[in-house]
Amino acid sequence: MAKEITPRAEDYSAWYLDIVKKAQLADNSAVRGCMVIKPTGYAIWENMRDALDRMFKDTGHVNAYFPLFVPKSLFEAEEKNAEGFAKECAVVTHYRLKADTEHKGKLIVDPAAKLEEELVVRPTSEAIIWNTYRDWIQSYRDLPLLINQWANVVRWEMRTRPFLRTAEFLWQEGHTAHATSEEAREETVRMLNVYADFAENFMAMPVIKGVKTESERFAGAEDTYCIEALMQDGKALQAGTSHFLGQNFAKAFEVKYLNSQNQQEYVWATSWGVSTRLIGGLIMTHSDDDGLVLPPRLAPLQVVIVPIPTTGDVVDGVANSILDNLKSRGIRAKYDTDDTKRSGFKFAEYEMRGVPVRIAIGKRDIENNTVEVARRDTKEKTVISMNSVVEYVVNLLEEIQQNLFNRAKQYRDEHITNVDTFDEFKNVLETKGGFISAHWDGTPETEEAIKDATKATIRCIPLDNPQEQGVCVYSGKPSAQRVLFAKAY
Amino acid sequence: MAKEITPRAEDYSAWYLDIVKKAQLADNSAVRGCMVIKPTGYAIWENMRDALDRMFKDTGHVNAYFPLFVPKSLFEAEEKNAEGFAKECAVVTHYRLKADTEHKGKLIVDPAAKLEEELVVRPTSEAIIWNTYRDWIQSYRDLPLLINQWANVVRWEMRTRPFLRTAEFLWQEGHTAHATSEEAREETVRMLNVYADFAENFMAMPVIKGVKTESERFAGAEDTYCIEALMQDGKALQAGTSHFLGQNFAKAFEVKYLNSQNQQEYVWATSWGVSTRLIGGLIMTHSDDDGLVLPPRLAPLQVVIVPIPTTGDVVDGVANSILDNLKSRGIRAKYDTDDTKRSGFKFAEYEMRGVPVRIAIGKRDIENNTVEVARRDTKEKTVISMNSVVEYVVNLLEEIQQNLFNRAKQYRDEHITNVDTFDEFKNVLETKGGFISAHWDGTPETEEAIKDATKATIRCIPLDNPQEQGVCVYSGKPSAQRVLFAKAY
Numbered sequence: 001m002a003k004e005i006t007p008r009a010e011d012y013s014a015w016y017l018d019i020v021k022k023a024q025l026a027d028n029s030a031v032r033g034c035m036v037i038k039p040t041g042y043a044i045w046e047n048m049r050d051a052l053d054r055m056f057k058d059t060g061h062v063n064a065y066f067p068l069f070v071p072k073s074l075f076e077a078e079e080k081n082a083e084g085f086a087k088e089c090a091v092v093t094h095y096r097l098k099a100d101t102e103h104k105g106k107l108i109v110d111p112a113a114k115l116e117e118e119l120v121v122r123p124t125s126e127a128i129i130w131n132t133y134r135d136w137i138q139s140y141r142d143l144p145l146l147i148n149q150w151a152n153v154v155r156w157e158m159r160t161r162p163f164l165r166t167a168e169f170l171w172q173e174g175h176t177a178h179a180t181s182e183e184a185r186e187e188t189v190r191m192l193n194v195y196a197d198f199a200e201n202f203m204a205m206p207v208i209k210g211v212k213t214e215s216e217r218f219a220g221a222e223d224t225y226c227i228e229a230l231m232q233d234g235k236a237l238q239a240g241t242s243h244f245l246g247q248n249f250a251k252a253f254e255v256k257y258l259n260s261q262n263q264q265e266y267v268w269a270t271s272w273g274v275s276t277r278l279i280g281g282l283i284m285t286h287s288d289d290d291g292l293v294l295p296p297r298l299a300p301l302q303v304v305i306v307p308i309p310t311t312g313d314v315v316d317g318v319a320n321s322i323l324d325n326l327k328s329r330g331i332r333a334k335y336d337t338d339d340t341k342r343s344g345f346k347f348a349e350y351e352m353r354g355v356p357v358r359i360a361i362g363k364r365d366i367e368n369n370t371v372e373v374a375r376r377d378t379k380e381k382t383v384i385s386m387n388s389v390v391e392y393v394v395n396l397l398e399e400i401q402q403n404l405f406n407r408a409k410q411y412r413d414e415h416i417t418n419v420d421t422f423d424e425f426k427n428v429l430e431t432k433g434g435f436i437s438a439h440w441d442g443t444p445e446t447e448e449a450i451k452d453a454t455k456a457t458i459r460c461i462p463l464d465n466p467q468e469q470g471v472c473v474y475s476g477k478p479s480a481q482r483v484l485f486a487k488a489y
Numbered sequence: 490m491a492k493e494i495t496p497r498a499e500d501y502s503a504w505y506l507d508i509v510k511k512a513q514l515a516d517n518s519a520v521r522g523c524m525v526i527k528p529t530g531y532a533i534w535e536n537m538r539d540a541l542d543r544m545f546k547d548t549g550h551v552n553a554y555f556p557l558f559v560p561k562s563l564f565e566a567e568e569k570n571a572e573g574f575a576k577e578c579a580v581v582t583h584y585r586l587k588a589d590t591e592h593k594g595k596l597i598v599d600p601a602a603k604l605e606e607e608l609v610v611r612p613t614s615e616a617i618i619w620n621t622y623r624d625w626i627q628s629y630r631d632l633p634l635l636i637n638q639w640a641n642v643v644r645w646e647m648r649t650r651p652f653l654r655t656a657e658f659l660w661q662e663g664h665t666a667h668a669t670s671e672e673a674r675e676e677t678v679r680m681l682n683v684y685a686d687f688a689e690n691f692m693a694m695p696v697i698k699g700v701k702t703e704s705e706r707f708a709g710a711e712d713t714y715c716i717e718a719l720m721q722d723g724k725a726l727q728a729g730t731s732h733f734l735g736q737n738f739a740k741a742f743e744v745k746y747l748n749s750q751n752q753q754e755y756v757w758a759t760s761w762g763v764s765t766r767l768i769g770g771l772i773m774t775h776s777d778d779d780g781l782v783l784p785p786r787l788a789p790l791q792v793v794i795v796p797i798p799t800t801g802d803v804v805d806g807v808a809n810s811i812l813d814n815l816k817s818r819g820i821r822a823k824y825d826t827d828d829t830k831r832s833g834f835k836f837a838e839y840e841m842r843g844v845p846v847r848i849a850i851g852k853r854d855i856e857n858n859t860v861e862v863a864r865r866d867t868k869e870k871t872v873i874s875m876n877s878v879v880e881y882v883v884n885l886l887e888e889i890q891q892n893l894f895n896r897a898k899q900y901r902d903e904h905i906t907n908v909d910t911f912d913e914f915k916n917v918l919e920t921k922g923g924f925i926s927a928h929w930d931g932t933p934e935t936e937e938a939i940k941d942a943t944k945a946t947i948r949c950i951p952l953d954n955p956q957e958q959g960v961c962v963y964s965g966k967p968s969a970q971r972v973l974f975a976k977a978y
Contacts, residue, residue, distance in 0.1 A: 030563055030620050031608065034556035039636065042553050064531045067523035068557075068610075068641055068657050069579075072586070074519055076596045086586040090558075091598050092610065093582045095645040097561070097575040107565045109580050109607055118598055119520065121557075121581065121610075131519050141829075147528065152557055152641065156584040168557050340630075 005352075007289045012233040017162070019283055023292040023353050026162040033160040033167030037276065040353065041163075043300035044279055045170065049150065051202050051297070052172065052274070055194050061146040061174060066128050068152075069119035074127045078252035081126055084219020088156040090121040090167075121154040126220060126245070126271060129175045130253040137177060137267055139258045144187070145177040163280035164237075164489050171275035177267045179257065181246070184268035188244040191272040192225040195240035203278065204295040204405035205229050205285045206412050207239055208435070208484065210460025215444050218271075222246035228459045228484070230412040231284035234433020236459045236486035239281050242272035280489070285408050286377075292354030293376055295404050296397040303333040303393055304355045308343045308362035315361050318386065322359065322371070325390040331397070351376060356400050357393055377403055418482070422473050425485070429456055435486050439479035441472035450474050456485040494841075496778045501722040506651070508772055512781040512842050515651045522649040522656030526765065529842065530652075532789035533768055534659065538639065540691050540786070541661065541763070544683050550635040550663060555617050557641075558608035563616045567741035570615055573708020577645040579610040579656075610643040615709060615734070615760060618664045619742040626666055626756055628747045633676070634666040652769035653726075653978050660764035666756045668746065670735070673757035677733040680761040681714045684729035692767065693784040693894035694718050694774045695901050696728060697924070697973065699949025704933050707760075711735035717948045717973070719901045720773035723922020725948045725975035728770050731761035769978070774897050775866075781843030782865055784893050785886040792822040792882055793844045797832045797851035804850050807875065811848065811860070814879040820886070840865060845889050846882055866892055907971070911962050914974070918945055924975050928968035930961035939963050945974040 005022060006014040020026050025041035037045065053063070069092060076082040096113030100106040122128065129147075137145060154168045174191060178184040192209055199207045207227035217224045221243035229237045250256070250266040259265050286293040296302050303326055307315045319335045326333040336346060343360070350358055360372040371389050374381045377400050384392050415434025419425045428436055440446060440458065450473075451457050461483045472479045494511060495503040509515050514530035526534065542552070558581060565571040585602030589595040611617065618636075626634060643657050663680060667673040681698055688696045696716035706713045710732035718726045739745070739755040748754050775782040785791050792815055796804045808824045815822040825835060832849070839847055849861040860878050863870045866889050873881050904923025908914045917925055929935060929947065939962075940946050950972045961968045 027621065027624070029556045030560055030617065031556045031558045034558060036556065036621050037554040039551040039553045043551070045554075046552065062528035062532070063535065064528050065526040065534075065659065067518045067520045067525065068643065069520045069523060071519055072596060075586075076594065079594055082586075082596060083588075086588075086596055089584070089586050090581045090608070091583040091586065092579045093598065094580040095578070097564075097571075097578050097580065097609070099572075099575075105565065105568055107561060107571060107575055109582065119579070120586070128519065132516065132525050135516070154557065170554065 005289055005291065008232065015289070016280075016284065019287050019292055020162045025279065025283075025292075028162075031167070033157055035162045035166050037170070040300060041279060044282070044294070044298055045276055047298045047300065048198075048202070048278060049172070052194075052198055053150075055198060056148050056172075056174065059190060059194060061148045061176075063149065064147050065149055065151070066125050066132065068122055070122055070125075070128045072118045072120060074131050075120045077127060077131075078220050078249055080248070081124075081220030085123040085155070089123055090154045090156055092119040092121065122151070123153055123155045124271075124273075125149065125151070125153075125173055126175065126249050127253075130249040130255060130269070133175075133177055133267070134253050134255045137255055137257050140179050140260055143177055143179045143257060143267065144183060146174075146187075147176065148172055148174040161280075163276055163283070165277075169276045171273050173271060173273040176270045177250075177255070178270070179259065179265075179268070181268050184246075184270050185244055188223070188225055188242045188270045188272070191270070192227065192240075192242040195242065195272070195274060196227050198274075199227055199229065199239055199278075200405060202295065202297045203282050203285070204297075204401055204408060205239070205281060206405065206409040208460065208462055210462040210465075210484065212241075212460060213444070213447060213458045213483075215447055216458065218243045220245060220248050222248070225463075226460050228435075228486075229281055229285065230415055230434055230486070231281070231489065232411070233284070234415060234487070236435065236488040237277075237281045237284070238459070238488065239278060240272070240274040243270060245269035245271060286404050287354070290348075291352030293404070294354035294356060296356045296401045299354065299356050300332065301334055301353075301355050302331050302397060303357045303359060304350050305333065305335040305359045305361065306343055306346050306350070307335075307337070308360050310339050314366050315363075318366060318371075319361055322386070322389060326393065329390065329394055331394065347374075357396055359389065359393070375400055377407075416484070419473060420470070425450075425456075425473050426454055429454055429485075429487065433487070435459065435484045437482045437484055438473040439470035439481070440483045441475045441477035441479055443475075446472060446474050450485065456487050459484045459486050459488060494778055494780065497721065504778070505769075505773065508776055508781055509651045514768065514772075514781075517651075520656070522646055524651045524655050526659070529789060530768060533771070533783070533787055534765055536787045536789065537687075537691070537767060538661070541683075541687055542639075544687060545637050545661075545663065548635075548679060548683060550637045550665075552638065553636050554638055554640070555614050555621065557611055559611055559614075559617045561607045561609060563620050564609045566616060566620075567709050567738055569737070570613075570709030574612040574644070578612055579643045579645055581608040581610065611640070612642055612644045613760075613762075614638065614640070614642075614662055615664065615738050616742075619738040619744060619758070622664075622666055622756070623742050623744045626744055626746050629668050629749055632666055632668045632746060632756065633672060635663075635676075636665065637661055637663040650769075652765055652772070654766075658765045660762050662760060662762040665759045666739075666744070667759070668748065668754075668757070670757050673735075673759050674733055677712070677714055677731045677759045677761070680759070681716065681729075681731040684731065684761070684763060685716050687763075688716055688718065688728055688767075689894060691784065691786045692771055692774070693786075693890055693897060694728070694770060695894065695898040697949065697951055699951040699954075699973065701730075701949060702933070702936060702947045702972075704936055705947065707732045709734060709737050711737070714952075715949050717924075717975075718770055718774065719904055719923055719975070720770070720978065721900070722773070723904060723976070725924065725977040726766075726770045726773070727948070727977065728767060729761070729763040732759060734758035734760060775893050776843070779837075780841030782893070783843035783845060785845045785890045788843065788845050789821065790823055790842075790844050791820050791886060792846045792848065793839050794822065794824045794848045794850065795832055795835050795839070796824075796826070797849050799828050803855050804852075807855060807860075808850055811875070811878060815882065818879065818883055820883065836863075846885055848878065848882070864889055866896075905973070908962060909959070914939075914945075914962050915943055918943055918974075918976065922976070924948065924973045926971045926973055927962040928959035928970070929972045930964045930966035930968055932964075935961060935963050939974070943976075945976050948973045948975050948977060
């Protein structure tokens with residue numbers, strides 16, 4: 001089974017698609033650019049959602065739900081936002097089909113059911129939400145308003161790839177309103193920190209927190225903060241963004257509040273989101289040529305018990321006892337009693353699917369009162385006494401979680417390279433990849449020129465970036481700090 | 490505050506809208522027929538979703554996610570289903586907007602970005618899902634396939650009402666595939682029972698399980714099972730449906746499996762769903778002229794502690810201690826420390842919002858070592874010793890849950906009336922309302938004639954309906970059983 005995966009060294013992109021397919025995470029659909037998220041992929045998303053949702057609630061946010069459709073006149077109200085998304089909007093123009101009189105059994109769009117105003121399928125919800133907030137916010141007592149939404153959004157992408165870039169995707173979008181600029185900025189950074197915490201502690205994916213340059217900013221934002229991760233092929237992945245929106249949406253939708261001095265003021269805004277794209281990041285941070293590798297905290301199945309060669313009263317008894325004990329410790333575990341497949345086949349299958357820990361129990365194990373425990377991350381196997389296996393596995397899951405993070409962090413840290421000339425820049429980008437830390441003169445023109453020449457973009461200006469005098473790697477003009485470049489997904 | 494609600498006796502429909510608005514459950518939106526689900530309304534939905542999701546998983550189902558859009562050619566493949574939904578489909582015809590050269594800052598649909606094939610926004614997902622199942626199902630080993638999806642769907646309704654009938658709504662839709670007709674029928678009934686269990690034990694809403702007549706059947710189903718509830722105004726609410734789809738979708742999408750005798754057979758299907766409509770049912774089962782009444786198991790906030798007249802060291806100490814104890818018992822509780830509102834105002838507000846239990850603590854209570862506990866369902870107040878209040882409240886929540894169910898069941902049972910003449914039928918319908926149990930000759934013509942004459946429809950033929958010879962209340966023709974009629978939402 002593992003043989004069917006293209007090795008990473010041969011073709012990273014083909015490897016990625018193989019993992020998505022063989023680990024049963026997603027499927028193509030009949031709709032251009034839209035994927036079907038299969039049960040295993042969706043179970044990972046559920047675990048992500050539950051963890052994030054808890055973190056949002058712990059920071060004072062509540063969930064709500066706003067309409068899928070945005071009337072065109074609202075969509076265009078905040079001009080930069082509208083301009084940024086106009087090119088990738090699915091548009092509903094009619095509300096009825098009718099029988100095609102020329103082709104029996106076929107339907108056509110009923111021209112009589114044309115909408116007076118077209119509806120945009122939300123690519124993001126600032127417009128519809130801020131149009132609603134106008135009614136919800138009157139006074140400073142209504143602030144801050146801290147709302148999150150779990151939803152599907154649609155962006156008509158021309159080149160798609162499962163999880164990483166799809167026409168429809170699932171995400172959460174936080175939309176908050178504040179009395180002051182300071183509070184809104186604090187919120188923007190607070191949620192960036194929540195994302196970084198989630199990425200590192202649940203996904204075991206180290207991230208760099210930073211701020212985007214103007215040209216990479218969210219359409220309609222004053223500042224876009226981001227977390228950037230590094231994939232195994234040396235390309236960066238923008239894993240989450242948190243936007244300080246200033247008063248742009250408040251002005252576009254006339255959202256004012258009465259401050260404590262009885263004066264009308266425009267409200268300050270933030271928005272922040274992560275999406276099913278994170279699953280792509282998870283795959284490309286940890287997995288290997290044998291299949292998916294999942295951090296235990298997000299793995300739908302954490303431990304599988306496989307009998308060798310087959311089930312039977314004695315093996316069943318031991319396996320079920322271990323299973324019950326693992327479950328009582330809150331571990332997601334299963335005993336595989338399918339006698340139609342050989343254990344070797346099962347081993348490969350569970351490796352492919354990224355189950356963090358496998359326990360094998362054979363007849364000799366029963367005699368010796370032992371089991372064999374294999375960990376997915378390092379492929380190491382250890383023989384453990386039956387009496388201590390549950391405790392061992394509980395600790396092992398934590399160790400795997402930590403090891404995956406450490407491994408990814410070491411790789412990431414080794415792939416941040418300081419360069420001081422443009423030749424070195426190009427050379428490192430082509431041979432080693434990863435993040436390139438280089439001086440930049442701060443102009444969009446230089447940023448664009450570097451992108452045209454190398455396909456590398458400025459991923460972010462790291463937060464708390466050390467200030468250091470230097471000269472721009474491209475223009476030779478003075479620069480006060482290094483920024484991080486990379487090719488990106 | 491409570492004064493602002495229209496009394497039920499005056500105008501039930503206005504009362505319903507008042508509750509939705511004053512209890513902050515939902516808002517109208519800028520999109521025709523689409524609502525905004527506000528945080529309190531969404532928190533109820535989250536509680537419903539979590540409880541149902543657990544029940545689905547306990548019965549062997551897994552979640553997945555399928556595309557929002559259905560290409561027209563797939564949509565029309567199962568003809569009855571397509572015909573049933575064609576009249577209420579939102580249709581995406583274009584994938585891009587562009588600047589309107591005649592009106593600065595405005596956008597128009599880009600005519601160059603017309604889709605070759607229109608996309609229907611899913612009104613239900615049988616088509617897109619069965620088109621996918623063709624690839625997932627080859628052999629009997631792939632069956633049963635037990636998948637559920639939590640999603641938004643769109644049905645272009647002309648007359649809408651928050652929760653009860655909206656253009657976009659949230660729901661879950663289960664779609665299962667089976668090797669035999671018997672298994673599929675068993676699944677259909679199993680999920681009907683899950684819905685009934687949920688309605689009665691979480692929503693405290695008694696339901697009648699039954700099967701729909703042909704004319705009320707889901708488009709594309711062989712049989713539609715349903716749970717029917719009775720609202721306070723004597724109208725019925727279809728609260729959930731479970732469909733036996735036979736081989737209709739398997740044939741439309743060519744989904745076959747190799748059986749154990751190595752023969753190709755069409756797969757058997759079910760689908761089942763409940764939606765945010767349940768929140769409408771919840772409101773109309775329990776609430777009163779003072780506001781929302783919620784069963785404790787679904788209430789976002791179960792207990793509120795209100796200080797009288799204000800907070801202070803001593804009251805805070807007692808309140809926080811009770812709060813911590815309640816939380817440690819898994820109860821969703823809050824201590825209201827807002828000193829800008831008077832306690833009387835708060836009492837009315839929490840009644841309006843349906844918080845099941847209120848604990849009031851005043852200075853005299855501190856002296857007497859007591860607190861006052863008020864229950865929302867009966868409005869009774871009891872003075873309780875501080876030492877036993879946590880235990881008392883834990884039990885009280887269970888008692889309220891049970892009382893709400895009993896009260897609703899008594900009302901429902903008193904509103905099932907056997908009638909034997911059409912005059913009596915009309916009279917009971919107009920004066921008493923509720924379910925009318927009457928003989929029916931089994932023909933769609935009679936069903937239609939009764940509907941035209943009275944607006945009452947056959948809600949269901951109850952499962953395990955006693956067989957009883959009689960004559961049709963309308964046509965006088967022979968009938969073997971009574972069926973349940975009602976006016977319905």
